[in-house]
Amino acid sequence: MKVNRKEMKKRARENLSRHYGLYVFVCMVAAYLGTEQARAFRFLSVFSTGQGAMTGLLIRGGINPALNDVVNFVQTHFVHDIGRIPELGTTNGVFALLVRTIADGTIPSYFVHLADSLTRSPQAGTLILIGFAVTVHALFWVFVVQTLSVVNRRFFVEGRIYEKVPFDRYLFFIRVKKWWSVARALLWKNVLWCLWALTIVGGWIKHYSYLLVPYILAENPETTGRQAVALSRTMMNGHKWEAFMISLSMLGWYILDVATLGVSSLFWTNAYRQAIFSEFFVRIRAGYLAENPKAETVFDNPYLYRLAPRGLLEKAYAKEIVDMKKINPIQNAYTGFKGFLERNFGLVFRLSSQERAYERYNFTQWDLKEMKWQVERKEYPIKLSPIPEIRHRHVLRSLYPGRNYTVTSVALLFFFMSFVGWCWEVSLHLIQNGRFVDRGVLHLPWLPIYGFGCVFILLLLRRWRQEPLKEFLYAIVLCGVVEYFTSVYLQAVYHTEWWSYQGYFLNLNGRICAEGLLVFGLGGMAFVYIVAPLLDNWFRKIGIDKLNKVAIALGVVFVADVIYSHFYPNEGQGVTTGKVVTERASHKASG
Incomplete structure (x- = not known):
């Protein structure tokens, strides 16, 4: 079956436009791990320090020697100043410690000396470290790098x-329990290719001869290495030149990749090339099946290439369809302002019988969103897959993280997390400095920035609770905004700095840093999916109505503390840095 390159590229662009973000991410991960297109990250080498790194770039990337002057200019005038950028601090924090430790070789040196001491041999430590590194690298290459090419x-x-296409497709081979089978098949293919590469042209020919092996395994991971290699060789008979011409037709893109130091490959070429060769495989597969109908025993996944009949889907997903048709008991229970709060923030004023019915409904709907897309033929129907996928239900589903919360419950959660934040800050200072300090602007044991951050994540990100990855990313952004502008507000009002991340890796004006935001993001996830539902369950057992008075009392005390602290804020050694105060005092003195 002759391949029409123009039509194939058109379909590839359509595929890429539908899933651009996902495909670019997938290819970036592959390039970063060295699975494929590893040179895509060559531009990062420009920002490495040392002549050796730059020389390596010129050798690996094949950049024209005429660019040496440009590279040296960048190295001299830009890279030299990287270490002076305050946002890339490496003196404080866990991230900075890791960067310093890895950079100065502390960890390898420690293990080398330990091995030398135990074996009483000055060379043993180095040899053991080399052997360990080689083993880890080989295992990572076999079980991660190579299998990832099939997943892609x-x-x-x-x-x-x-x-x-669900992001958790990365777990496909684990769910079908074929990870080892695929890794073994790819290892066989690579061993054969390496042997052929010892000949003059064998490596080039066998590259195209074995080109379809990853695609065959992607469809049917039960295929052995021998079967996949033999099938790919047969299918590529008469098509190796066509595959080479496809690669040659992208020469202009590869030149652009070199000119942009790999940047264009990250955002277009890698994904475009993958999409084109996916179309190439589908065309070759169709022609091969037309000539060899018995090959359906290997290519037995038809709904990977065409939409399944609706009748077949309705039969396979009969139970799920019944559950999907259940009516949300709270859908029209709230109107006006109450409806606005419930729909957008999951906030209600009291728990009714409808609320409890909603939670039972939510329990059954948690796993149905993905199934709904499959029934609607928007996603690959896993129930029609020839190899059953084992998908475990969400472990935390029984906690009803998608529930609504009463105003009283949210208030109590705010005070609880404010107290937890205070304990966290006090404990950190006690461990690091050996003395107890009442942290925060207020005088009583609570830090409202933690309470507000958690409540904002709970309410403002409510619509993404059933999508944990988005919830996590948005939580990081939200916490960053809250912490940054809280810092700006406190310094503007009190002319005092209560915290500073100067010296922390990836900090922004010392107000926020990557390390802190990662902790807040993880903490926010734990709060949304574990802490808040558990505490809300406890509040319900006690009785929300009984806890109204507790919430009101805490609110009155909190407002009083805020008013008092506005005029007499908590500050001093261990509480504030004194930086802004010192600058202000020196400015007055100079004036």
Whole structure:
């Protein structure tokens, strides 16, 4: 079956446009790990320090020697100043400690000396470290790097037909329990290719001869290495030149990749190339099946390439369809302002019988969103897969993280997390400095920035609670905004600095840093999916109505503390840094 390159590229662009963000991310991960297109990250080498790194870039990337002057200019005038950028601090924090430790070789040196001491041999430590590094690298290459190339093909092949490709497709081989089988098949293919590469042209020929092995395994991971290699060789008979011409037709893109030091490959070429060769495989597969109908025993996954009949889907997903048709008991229970709060923030004023019915409904709906897309033919139907996928239900589903919260419950959660934040800050200072300090602007044991941060994550990100990855990313952004502008507000009002991340890795004006935001993001996830539901369950057992008075009392005390602290804020050694105060005092003195 002759391949029409123009039509194939058109379909590849359509596929890429539908899933651009996902495909670019998938290819970036592959390039970073060295699975494929590893040179895509060559531009990062420009920002490395040392002549050796730059020389390596010129050798590996094949950059024209005429660019040496440009590279040296960048190295001299830009890279030299990288270490002076305050946002890339490496003196404070866990991230900075890791950067320093890795950079100065402390960890390897420690293990080398330990091995030398135990074996009483000055060379043993180095040899053991080398052997360990080689073993880890080999295992990582076999079980992660190589198998990831097959997973990537699965992403692109599914995306040709389906509107949605789930991000958890990365776990495909684990769910079908074929990770070792695929790794072993790829290892066999690579061993054969390496042997052929010892000949003059064998490596080039066998590259195209074995080109379809990852695609075959992506469709049917039960295929052995021998079967996949033999099948790929047979299918590529008469098509190796066509595959080479496809690669040659992208020469202009590869030149652009070199000119942009790999940047264009990250955001277009890698994904475009993968999409094109996915189309190439589908065309070759169709022609091969037309000539060899018995090959359906290997290519037995038809709904990876075409939409399943609706009748077949309705039969396979009969139970799920019944559950999907259940009516949300709270859908029209709230109107006006109450409806606005419930729909957008999951906030209600009291727990009714409808609320409890809603939670039972939510329990059954938690796993149905993905199934709904499959029934609607927007996503690959896993129930029609020839190899059953084992998908465990969400472990935390029984906690009802998608629930609504009463105003009283939210208030109590705010005070609880404010107290937890205070304990966290006090404990850190006690461990690091050996003395107890009442942290925060207020005088009583609570830090409202933690309470507000958690409540904001709970309410403002309510619509993404059933999508944990988005919830986590948005939580980091939200916490960053809250912490940054809280710092700005406190310094503007009190002319005092209560915290500073200067010296922390990836900090922004000393107000926020990557390390802190990562902790807040993880803490926010734990709060949304574990802490808040558990505490809310406890509040309900006690009785929300009984806790109204407790929430009101805490609110009155909190407001009083805020008013008092506005005029007499908590400050001093261990509480504030004194930086802004010192600058202000010196400015007055100079004036």
